[in-house]
Amino acid sequence: MENIFEQRKNAVKGFQNAVRSRVINDREVEIPEGLFEVCPKCDEHILSADLTNMNFVCSECSHHFRISAKVRIASLVDAETFNEMNADLISVDPLKMPGYSEKITQITTSEQKEAVVTGIGNIGGFTYAIGAMDSNFLMGSMGCAVGEKLVNLIEVATKKKLPLIIISTSGGARMQEGILSLMQMAKTTAAIKKHNDAGLLYISVLTSPTYGGVSASFATVADILIAEPAALVGFAGPRVIKQTIRQILPEGFQSAEFLLEKGQIDLIIPRNEMKQTITKISKLHGIGGAQ
Secondary structure, three states: OOOHHHHHHHHHHHHHHHHHHOEEOOEEOOOOOOOEEEOOOOOOEEEHHHHHHOOOEOOOOOOEOOOOHHHHHHHHOOOOOOEEEOOOOOOOOOOOOOOHHHHHHHHHOOOOOOOEEEEEEEEOOEEEEEEEEOOOOHHHOEOHHHHHHHHHHHHHHHHOOOOEEEEEEEOOEOHHHHHHHHHHHHHHHHHHHHHHHOOOOEEEEEEEEEOHHHHOOHHHOOOEEEEOOOOEEOOOOHHHHHHHHOOOOOOOOOEHHHHHHOOOOOEEOOHHHHHHHHHHHHHHHOOOOOO
């Protein structure tokens, strides 16, 4: 006899099939906007409410959907313990690039004001300095404001002797800020070096995609490198590399699984197990600290 979970799952599947054809009980129906999300990997229709409850991981193929920085933080941090820092620090247009100011103004009028959210919060009872990048803001690109927010976070972590965790997702340095964006690579890495010299732990979580100047700086100089399943991590994308060197790349090139096999990352952890894993690492290292 089916349990309640199986009955619900089968009922949902039946409705999903009806949604695909937009026909229920032999009648064509209008499906409400936003009721379902479609998995980009397996094309499964998933109830939006169910997807939220599953941390935006597909129940059929385990594809990890891209999520915002604030949703990411909420999935990791103990309830009501996160205190955001530098929330109003935003990008400017230092090089007067055509259309850049308008684009920034349009984006910053929404809830998200930059491509990274930083602050102090608890994960499994351990206090961390936390940074989470957001691909919804100019593909998580790193400009001056992103670099400044991260450096300020790292310096606070060093001063208060707190472990650091940064969750990366980025297309790389922000081209509209030119050489100033590239300077953030050295700036963030130097701050992490001081944090490391103080004997403090830094965990980097790599999500898809993590490319360019971010992957070549703070995202890959951590004590422990963790990636989500199938995350794409590299400097230039596979298409660019293939066009440049004119060679066939290995299957799965730049995937988290490929990088783990080659020894370039330490762990692959599904999103729904990330908080538990970080808590275990915290206990193993005997870390924590107070604000």
